[in-house]
Amino acid sequence: MEDKNNAIEVRGLYKSFKISYDKPQTLKERLLFWNRDKVEHKLILKNISLNIKKGETVALVGTNGSGKSTLLKLMTKILYPNKGKLETQGKLTSLLELGAGFHPDFTGRENIYFNASIFGLTRKEIDARIEDIIAFSELEEFIDNPVRTYSSGMYMRLAFSIAINVDADILLIDEILAVGDQHFQERCFDKLTELGESDKTIVFVSHDLGSVEKLCDRAIWIYKGELKADGDPTYVIEQYLDQISIDHQEKRKEGIKKADTMKKRNTYNGVGFIDVPKGYQEVNNDLNHAVFEGWELNEHPQSRIRVEIDGNSLDVKRKDRPDVFVVYDGLYGGFEANDKAGWEVEVDVTKLNPGEHKITLITETPEGQLITKEENVFRVVEVSK
Template sequence: MQEYAVEVRGLYKEFRLYHDRAMSMKERIVNWGRHKYEKFWALKDININVKKGESLGIVGRNGSGKSTLLKVISGIYYPTKGEVKVNGKLTTLLELGAGFHPDFTGRENIYFNASIFGFTRQEINEKLDDIIAFSELGEFIDNPVRNYSSGMYMRLAFSVAIHIEPEILLLDEVLAVGDSAFQEKCMSKIKSFREKGVTMIFVSHASMQVEKLCDKAVWLKDGEVEKYGDAKEVVKAYERWIQTR
């Protein structure tokens, strides 16, 4: 029997879009519980399996549900219907600076962020030098992260994430930030994860990255699966569709 790292079955995710005009406090009290909204289905009947050690790329235009799917898999969002099963230690890098305290220095945030994943201070001490070196932040590691640029945030977040020995790694457009040299270093690290059997699911607008790094891919369109299967075939179909738009 095939063991899956991630199983998604009949997944639906609904959001409510409210259209009320600005109201006074009195109007809010009078209209309590009667606000008008419409249902928006961000994900509709998603079914995917990711084997242990497999890499899955998610492609699609903005608003197609890519990031929402990652957030449901990670547990940030709960499914409206359906189920998600995750079998393994999950590490996520979905939002820039998520899990960082803006008033802490980069060094302090390494301890803070890694502790969220269950690492002891001693374990973090053993990895600290490698994390700082990979981030290339130098003396800025002891500055508050609120003063960091988006690229510096990404360097630190990615460096922490890859040094906590993930079994399943979720990445959302992390290679879109930072200079080309650092992006290439991240790509090399991701390739090494594949060789070590780490399961990866990542969103990317760069189809070539998905084709190179992934075994399978899923193309989302308006919250639904348009095509799912071999990464090269899915990317080819998606690019053909993009060219007709």
């Protein structure tokens, strides 16, 4: 290590994967078509260099496929780089894949011994910690059942409980906390906060940007395999969201071109584009429902999103920053492009807690090609009675 205060050092890291096409499936095909095995090397990470100091809590952010999980696997030595150097200092434990290191026919208790021993604990050390592991997981009732009978959330509870009790210097987590229920997620984040205030180093991948800002000292943004930003979480998240907005605009431009070609087929599967709303309105949660409506389609799909309460239409505010909790999720079947048609979905406001809520609309071609994705929010306020 160049600096003894660093827990992780990465220098000039490159990682690629070999992708095979037209691979022979049988011995006969291999003998007859031995020269037809087309191979492509796809570069996933490009010249990544960074330091993570002891005691830091760092998030890796980025879109799916950007290389975050690959970088985490390189840190655990599950994968090795094609070029460059990666060093870690201290005992390391990881939560990368749900159920990794568990035997499905072993009970939860047996898997604690099995999994913790992989992390380097002795039988005596596991004996001293097993009650704490079981208590944190809240699986006392199921701990002597085979883990193949566990749900994905129960898997995550057990795996996380083991990982935080092996007393590692470095903890690596890859998105699996999203599997658990809200109560256990809160306990996990409280525990991560506690560990972050100690001398433990935590690196985790997350799409929950609110948690990134709350928990982390730093955020690292990986974009198309390259390190684009590294620093204060709020700053990095702003850069990340700005790029998402730019990418969506590029896709939208491409979508308009594709929409011109789709006119010949005279069909759209979706609800059209959303105009930028004018104002920010509030909806009282003592009303029975709110109606979200889209208006007629023109030559190019254009629609306006409003909230209609008792016949009065109110504009709602567009918010680019994504929310993380979905209340309603549904599809509209589609309509002819030349029809003066629209759509309507009724939302029971009484089921929504006070605060901001989001509605997302997606326009796509019949083949499923994304044309545009737009999001709007409205605020539900509690009425004093």
